[in-house]
Amino acid sequence: MTAPSIVILTGAGISAESGLGTFRDEGGLWAQHRIEDVATPEGFARNPQLVVDFYNARRTQAAEARPNAAHHALSRLQTEHAGPVTLVTQNVDDLHERGGSVDVIHMHGALNSALCSDCDHRWSAPLEMSVGQSCPNCDQPTARPDIVWFGEIPYQMDRIERALLDADIFVAIGTSGNVYPAAGFVQMARHVGAKTIEMNLDPGENVGLFDDIRSGKASDTVPAWVAELLAR
Incomplete structure (x- = not known):
């Protein structure tokens, strides 16, 4: 019998237990700023210093966090499951990688990456980026956080859609189900007959x-x- 093809989508809920706040947390980084000011291209154009400072703070917070049991379990699944396991995350931290996972699709970008808005070159971001930082490829002062802001197209959508069309099992972990296109992944999986599973603190x-x-x-x-699936 062929091992099932699994697609997993993770959201802020999986990182919350590692101390990283979600949009909805009171008193967290997101609660101190309007999304329009720190998570849109227009916000960056208006006040790049505010945006860079915001993501510097998030980068520092993420660097201090540690993977939890859920991250480690997904790494175990990737290692021990006989079939393909495609891990897609809406999160911009690197807790999946530090938990042992490989080839993670960061559809909303990554805190530890910088992007040139002029030539699209990417490189490892320093812990603290600065406004007007030069691109190491084209030498233009056009560095920005490599984050998919509202109004921008998520990364690797073609690859994600191909995986969903081949999926036997689709699992959403710690996601709100109201941010598209990720919220529509379950419909794509259902369309091809995949079993769909939600794991969430709240529905x-x-x-x-x-x-x-x-x-x-x-x-x-x-x-x-993961233990239940691998025991079959």
């Missing part, structure tokens, strides 16, 4: 589209599901 906006709902902390539900 997502699209919870009705999932065949299996597992409520609780990701550090509990994800390791339990």
Whole structure:
């Protein structure tokens, strides 16, 4: 019997247990700023210093966080499952990689990457970026955080869609279900007959589209599901 092809989507909920705040957290970094000011191209054009400072703070916070049991469990799944496991994350931290996962698709970009808005060159971001930092490729002062802001197209969508069309199992972990295009992945998976599973502390906006709902902390539900799947 052929091992099932698995596509996993993770959101802020999987990193929250590692101390990284979500959009909805009171008192966190996001609560101190309007999304329009720090997560849009227009906000960056208006006040680049504010945006750079915001992502410097997020980068520092992420560097201090540690992977939790859910991150480690997904790494185990990638290593031990006989079939393909495509790991897609909406998160911009590198906790999946530090938890042992490889070839993670960061559809919304990555804090540890810088992007040249002029030539599209990417390089490792320093812990603190500065406004007007030069691109090492074209030498223009056009560096920006390599983050997909609202109004921009997420990365590697073609690859994600190909994986979803081949999926036997689709799992959404710690996602709100209200940010597109990621919120529509479950519909694509259902269309090809994949089993759909949601693991969330609270039900997502699209919870009705999932065949299996597992409520609780990701550090509990994800390791339990991985162990169950690998034991088959």
